[in-house]
Amino acid sequence: MSTAGIHSDAAPKPVGHYPHARRVGSLLFLSGIGPRDPATNTAPGNVFDREGKLVSYDIALQTRSVFDNVERVLASCGATWANVVDVTVFLTDMERDFQTYNALWAEKFPDAANAPCRTTVGITQLPAPIAIEFKCTAVLGDA
Template identity: 65%
Template sequence: MSDAVQASGAPAPVGHYPHARRVGQLLFLSGIGPRDPASNAIVGNVHDADGHLISYDIDAQCRAVFANVRAVLQASGARWEDLVDVTVYLTDMARDFKAYNRVWAECFPDASRAPCRTTLGINALPTPIAIELKCVAEIKSPLPLAGEG
């Protein structure tokens, strides 16, 4: 069984792919960034008068990316607590890791119940964002039937 998920409460993917795909009891989320679902604006980015990015708020981007992950999980029939593995991509590890780690600890206060995590420092992401998450969750309940939920 393999089911694609498009979540109306999350920003649209930036390419031709689903928000998530369910395979059996596993849910694989596509890379999710900190865009606002309503406006598609990148949360926390500050631009100059010419539209060039001049700064960003990593705290705001972390919170936005977590909210977007939650929206995809919910649309998929999963919960935050169902996350089992998260890969984090940061474009500036030296500047942003400490802030990211702080927000992570707020969202997962009990480290023994948090998902596994790998954090990578990378040069760039496809859009001018500072963070992206790639997640895997285990769905413990069946998806609602069409017309339910």
């Protein structure tokens, strides 16, 4: 059984020294995937002041971008959202952003019975100027 790291050229590069995903048997583990654009390495909707400090962001744009980036990593592994069984979501501002992100989740997965399991965690920050990140586990067919 191969457990080599998987890197996707279609997704933004990881911000650290780790793979996008790792397959172990029929399980696929995705590292934290954020909203950065693969081409520009910037997060959609971020606004910075003259000193480079983040002053505002658009959680809807970032949430949609995370969905797209996860989909890119899944596709590079021969998977789709239908294979995803569990998602941990990290939000840097739970009070401000949960309602919008939760509504977009419901659009993506209109049938809750077929949606992945999900845990949402409020945190103080992520390693890049982003407001949301997903950590996913998927089940694939046998290798």
